[in-house]
Amino acid sequence: LPDGIVDVIVCDGFVGNIILKLTEGMAKSIFTLLKRAFVKNAKTKLGAMLLKSEILKLKEMLDYREYGGAPLLGTKQPIVKAHGSSDYYAFKNGIIHLITFIEKDVISIIKTNFK
Template sequence: MGSYYAQKTLKLERPRVGLLNIGTEDSKGGALQKEAYALLKKAGDAGYLNFIGNVEARDVPLGGADVVVADGFAGNVLLKGIEGTALFMSSMVKDMFKKNLLTKLAALLCMSGVKSMKAKLDYRETGGTLLLGISKPVVKAHGSSDERAIFSAIRQAVQAVEAGFTEDIRQNVDKMIVPKELEHAE
């Protein structure tokens, strides 16, 4: 479903699907990751998706994959780590620009670029994550969401309704399901 979502919303013809893991080698990870890797590889080999293998957390913000498959715990740790890094970097840049008159002047020259970067990193603009595979659009917002983030989450849900995305998934779910026999194929 993540690959289908990326095709429809990001307009990617063959989204690169990666499995979040502690290394890129196919032998990495615990039992869950190894089992998921085997299933995703079989689905990729059969042409159901464009599986590129394991991706490490450090590769995700750099575009290492268009769709990252993770269990809920690891995915949440990844997202919170990225959020923390963005907040830390933002704080460092602010402190750097406040040091003296010269850095304050430099800040004025960089302001439009800094504002653009800050807007791209602001989770409140996204709102949340659309939960896939359920009958109605549900957007999971961050637990610390403020009014702006909630507004963005509502906007995202409205866009999903207007686009008929939930119904689209329901009608096309057969294209997203890997046949059971492929799971057990050697």
């Protein structure tokens, strides 16, 4: 998963939740450690300033709020599962993804291809 070899994992809800919580925790821990490393001294602060735009891009890419949620596949109706602590921004993005899910008629495509 971290290497981007796959885009989708097919698993039951229990395993999926463990994977989700683990990756969320890892991302949060990495940014906490980076923040600590970048405020140690003048040299690390300079490094942080030079890398700031790239770090912000990475942080945005790993921010669950950017995605808003994940579609639950195999259901009769479109469902997007959002993070329990989602704010308005995450909720808005979840709705956008749900609309895309509906417009692309994903449920019918799944039904047609998995009979």
